[in-house]
Amino acid sequence: MKALLPFLLLVFLGIACSKEPDITPDMLDSGTFFDPSVYEPEKYLVSKAIPNPTPEQAQRPVIIACHGYSASTFEWDELRTWLTIKPDVYLSQVLLGGHGRSYEEFKKATWRDWQAAITEEYSRLESAGYKNITLLGSSTSGALLLELVQSGYFTNRTVPRNILLVDPIVLSSDKSLSLIGILGPMLGYIDTEQPKAEDQYYYHFRPQETLRELQRVINVVRKELEKGITLPANCVLKVYKSKKDPVADPASAALIYKGVKTADGQPVEVEMINSDLHVYTRLQLRDKVSAIDQLNQTATFMDITNRAMR
Amino acid sequence: MPIGLIGQAMDMRTRIPLIQPGKRRRKRFLVTGLVAWLTATVAFGQANNAVLDVGIRLQKTVNLYTENGFTAQYTNRALAHQRLYFGLSYVTSRLGTALNSNAIKQDNVLVTASYYFLPNRLIRPLVRVNAGYFKADLGSPIFADLPNSSPLASPEIGLCICPKGGLKVSASIGYNLITGDGVDGPGTLYPVFGQASITWNVLKKKDH
Numbered sequence: 001m002k003a004l005l006p007f008l009l010l011v012f013l014g015i016a017c018s019k020e021p022d023i024t025p026d027m028l029d030s031g032t033f034f035d036p037s038v039y040e041p042e043k044y045l046v047s048k049a050i051p052n053p054t055p056e057q058a059q060r061p062v063i064i065a066c067h068g069y070s071a072s073t074f075e076w077d078e079l080r081t082w083l084t085i086k087p088d089v090y091l092s093q094v095l096l097g098g099h100g101r102s103y104e105e106f107k108k109a110t111w112r113d114w115q116a117a118i119t120e121e122y123s124r125l126e127s128a129g130y131k132n133i134t135l136l137g138s139s140t141s142g143a144l145l146l147e148l149v150q151s152g153y154f155t156n157r158t159v160p161r162n163i164l165l166v167d168p169i170v171l172s173s174d175k176s177l178s179l180i181g182i183l184g185p186m187l188g189y190i191d192t193e194q195p196k197a198e199d200q201y202y203y204h205f206r207p208q209e210t211l212r213e214l215q216r217v218i219n220v221v222r223k224e225l226e227k228g229i230t231l232p233a234n235c236v237l238k239v240y241k242s243k244k245d246p247v248a249d250p251a252s253a254a255l256i257y258k259g260v261k262t263a264d265g266q267p268v269e270v271e272m273i274n275s276d277l278h279v280y281t282r283l284q285l286r287d288k289v290s291a292i293d294q295l296n297q298t299a300t301f302m303d304i305t306n307r308a309m310r
Numbered sequence: 311m312p313i314g315l316i317g318q319a320m321d322m323r324t325r326i327p328l329i330q331p332g333k334r335r336r337k338r339f340l341v342t343g344l345v346a347w348l349t350a351t352v353a354f355g356q357a358n359n360a361v362l363d364v365g366i367r368l369q370k371t372v373n374l375y376t377e378n379g380f381t382a383q384y385t386n387r388a389l390a391h392q393r394l395y396f397g398l399s400y401v402t403s404r405l406g407t408a409l410n411s412n413a414i415k416q417d418n419v420l421v422t423a424s425y426y427f428l429p430n431r432l433i434r435p436l437v438r439v440n441a442g443y444f445k446a447d448l449g450s451p452i453f454a455d456l457p458n459s460s461p462l463a464s465p466e467i468g469l470c471i472c473p474k475g476g477l478k479v480s481a482s483i484g485y486n487l488i489t490g491d492g493v494d495g496p497g498t499l500y501p502v503f504g505q506a507s508i509t510w511n512v513l514k515k516k517d518h
Contacts (some may be wrong), residue, residue, distance in 0.1 A: 175501050
């Protein structure tokens with residue numbers, strides 16, 4: 001019996017690892033449909049819609065809006081709608097690498113792949129001559145953008161005027177994420193149990209490989225913040241953080257505040273928002289939306305736009 | 311310097327000396343008390359084969375900070391034949407990750423109870439339960455609404471290398487039963503940690 005134990009253990013681990021989620025065709029995970037930006041990039045990316053801007057167009061503000069882990073361009077659709085009253089501001093909704101396609105594509109992608117979609121759009125806009133670029137990131141994109149600054153990506157490039165982070169994650173609220181390296185292989189994946197309506201915009205199942213990538217990138221950024229991140233000259237950063245964010249621990253804002261300084265050594269701006277939503281700027285498909293939620297969204301959209309137009 | 315300012319400085323000096331007489335008396339009282347307590351403990355301890363391990367505790371939370379500090383634990387023959395120890399530990403990120411960095415400064419004070427198995431062996435398994443208090447300094451009034459303190463409760467399991475002398479080197483893995491999500495508890499209180507302690511029995515009689 002003793003000799004059988006290692007074998008039984010291997011069989012148990014094998015079964016645990018081979019668990020596949022029960023994906024239905026109406027889920028984004030299924031691969032039967034993709035994020036709409038894959039089919040019509042010109043509707044989502046300024047670099048595709050206006051690849052050769054006139055000198056006047058090149059001076060207009062462009063916001064590159066990047067979504068969070070397991071989400072899609074849907075996360076910033078309400079900003080697009082809101083910006084119809086500000087036609088002078090362009091919006092690029094970037095689909096992160098590995099996102100908005102299928103469970104298998106998601107599973108294969110690393111956080112570097114997620115980030116590459118942002119730098120590709122930034123680089124295309126820069127090459128086309130756009131001068132006034134604002135980077136806007138929600139949740140995990142907050143961490144991806146901070147890493148981009150620390151990596152020196154903007155050295156000898158057009159510097160973004162603003163880096164605006166909505167509910168950025170550096171610490172996860174769910175502390176079991178810190179154990180994903182140990183528990184992940186046994187879990188295989190996590191079922192989000194999100195409302196059915198969200199299944200076509202957010203992956204329903206989260207492969208443990210992607211959760212490990214998430215833990216990896218937030219660890220990298222946390223350590224970079226501990227050492228200190230300095231913004232490029234003429235670039236400002238603002239954090240908008242939900243006080244009761246149930247996904248990205250609100251203390252993430254404290255880590256960013258302590259860890260990031262402007263080029264002249266000044267602290268960055270942090271606004272704590274009276275909300276219990278994660279990415280409080282996305283209200284579509286929420287179970288309950290209060291008047292305060294609406295006000296928070298409008299105030300933040302207005303602030304983002306004003307900063308981009310500055 | 312204008313005469314007025316010299317007068318003001320002297321005035322300040324006479325009114326607020328570096329250590330005020332009251333504080334000095336209190337300090338002397340504390341030092342005298344500590345020396346008396348140590349002398350009594352050593353004398354009582356040597357008479358009762360007591361052990362007072364004093365040393366350092368090095369702690370690392372999985373995927374967060376290193377927090378280091380001090381630890382002390384006490385036992386005597388009456389406490390399960392020196393298998394049961396009661397102690398006090400203090401670990402802080404100030405002596406770990408937050409030392410010369412932007413990490414959150416946080417402090418943990420723990421009251422501990424440990425049980426060492428296999429007495430007189432070189433390597434002794436141990437179990438420990440900790441209870442205590444955690445406090446984090448989030449660094450700005452902007453974060454005044456966020457929770458920054460919490461009670462602590464954690465079990466530990468590990469091994470101790472206990473040579474015949476007064477040295478003990480132990481390592482264990484612990485699990486914080488109370489963690490924080492940044493809404494109902496401090497966001498930098500994580501579940502799993504590893505710790506290593508190096509202590510010396512200050513009550514050990516000198517071998518002649």
